[in-house]
Amino acid sequence: xxxxxxxxxxxxxxxxxxxxxxxxxxxxxxxxxxxxxxxxxxxxxxxxxxxxxxxxxxxxxxxxxxxxxxxxxxxxxxxxxxxxxxxxxxxxxxxxxxxxxxxxxxxxxxxxxxxxxxxxxxxxxxxxxxxxxxxxxxxxxxxxxxxxxxxxxxxxxxxxxxxxxxxxxxxxxxxxxxxxxxxxxxxxxxxxxxxxxxxxxxxxxxxxxxxxxxxxxxxxxxxxxxxxxxxxxxxxxxxxxxxxxxxxxxxxxxxxx
DNA sequence: AATTGACCCAACCGCATCCTC
DNA sequence: GGAGGATGCGGTTGGGTCAAT
Numbered sequence: 001x002x003x004x005x006x007x008x009x010x011x012x013x014x015x016x017x018x019x020x021x022x023x024x025x026x027x028x029x030x031x032x033x034x035x036x037x038x039x040x041x042x043x044x045x046x047x048x049x050x051x052x053x054x055x056x057x058x059x060x061x062x063x064x065x066x067x068x069x070x071x072x073x074x075x076x077x078x079x080x081x082x083x084x085x086x087x088x089x090x091x092x093x094x095x096x097x098x099x100x101x102x103x104x105x106x107x108x109x110x111x112x113x114x115x116x117x118x119x120x121x122x123x124x125x126x127x128x129x130x131x132x133x134x135x136x137x138x139x140x141x142x143x144x145x146x147x148x149x150x151x152x153x154x155x156x157x158x159x160x161x162x163x164x165x166x167x168x169x170x171x172x173x174x175x176x177x178x179x180x181x182x183x184x185x186x187x188x189x190x191x192x193x194x195x196x197x198x199x200x201x202x203x204x205x206x207x208x209x210x211x212x213x214x215x216x217x218x219x220x221x222x223x224x225x226x227x228x229x230x231x232x233x234x235x236x237x238x239x240x241x242x243x244x245x246x247x248x249x250x251x252x253x254x255x256x257x
Numbered sequence: 258a259a260t261t262g263a264c265c266c267a268a269c270c271g272c273a274t275c276c277t278c
Numbered sequence: 279g280g281a282g283g284a285t286g287c288g289g290t291t292g293g294g295t296c297a298a299t
Contacts (some may be wrong), residue, residue: 016267016293038284054285055268090287105288106266261299267292274286 013047018058021046025053026061055182066098070107077102078112083126 013021026216028044034057037050046053070078074096079091089101089108096104113123120129 014269036284049269051270052268059267078291087288101287102267107293110265260299261297262294263297265295265296266295269291271291272287272289274284276282276284278281278283 012041012049012052014052017060021048022056022061025057029057029061055102059100064098065100070099070111074099075112075115078108079116079126081110082108082123 004060024044024046028040028046032043039050040046040053041048041050044053048056077096078092081095087105089105093099093101093104108123116123116126117129121127122129122193
């Protein structure tokens with residue numbers, strides 16, 4: 001069957017955007033707002049694919065973008081969120097106002113990966129390099145473990161405080177290097193021994209449901225992180241789907257990320 | 258000064274997901 | 279419930295910049 005192309009490729013520009021194209025796109029969105037990317041290029045007089053326009057706006061032209069280097073605090077937030085979420089760059093970006101998923105993805109691949117490797121941590125599993133456990137299943141346990149020490153980045157700590165990572169005992173270490181200290185404390189899942197005996201692996205993310213939040217309903221991850229619309233959460237109840245809520249169903253018992 | 262290689266980032270591509278009919 | 283279109287996401291790549299040789 002095949003999918004129809006998103007645009008007429010023969011009549012679209014590709015490659016770097018010119019200043020004039022940027023100006024046209026910004027002017028159009030200022031006048032008409034975002035939305036309907038497919039028809040936007042034609043309406044704005046741009047010989048570009050709608051996807052390309054969206055990407056350019058989201059990653060470069062949006063007025064609320066924060067330019068410049070990432071701070072150490074942002075580094076730590078990214079690392080910790082990556083430990084929980086994996087390569088869900090858009091979700092991670094949602095917790096870093098002014099940063100885009102593309103920017104974070106690039107930053108991860110060029111800086112943070114190296115930083116973690118220098119610390120002796122596998123950037124994919126967030127576990128010590130070279131250990132047999134690094135390639136073993138049960139990664140989620142250590143993503144949770146990393147959370148238990150999320151205290152060095154105040155902004156994340158605020159969010160982390162709302163995460164329902166239930167632990168039957170306090171963290172084994174008070175080290176501020178959560179990923180390293182926690183990952184070294186785990187056991188092997190395939191050995192029959194609990195990998196992290198002190199961990200409850202129920203990763204249902206979020207605070208205890210509020211009275212007005214039916215637990216059986218899917219909820220916005222931002223909501224479960226305790227971030228309501230207006231701060232880090234950009235979700236809008238009035239526009240589900242495109243630009244609106246991103247739903248994350250609570251995990252069933254025994255279900256893992 | 259020229260060349261080379263590493264690094265970085267903007268942009269593209271294909272697939273997944275959501276939404277509407 | 280299924281088909282098709284629109285949008286979003288993540289992986290990958292192309293090309294510019296800069297330091298080392």
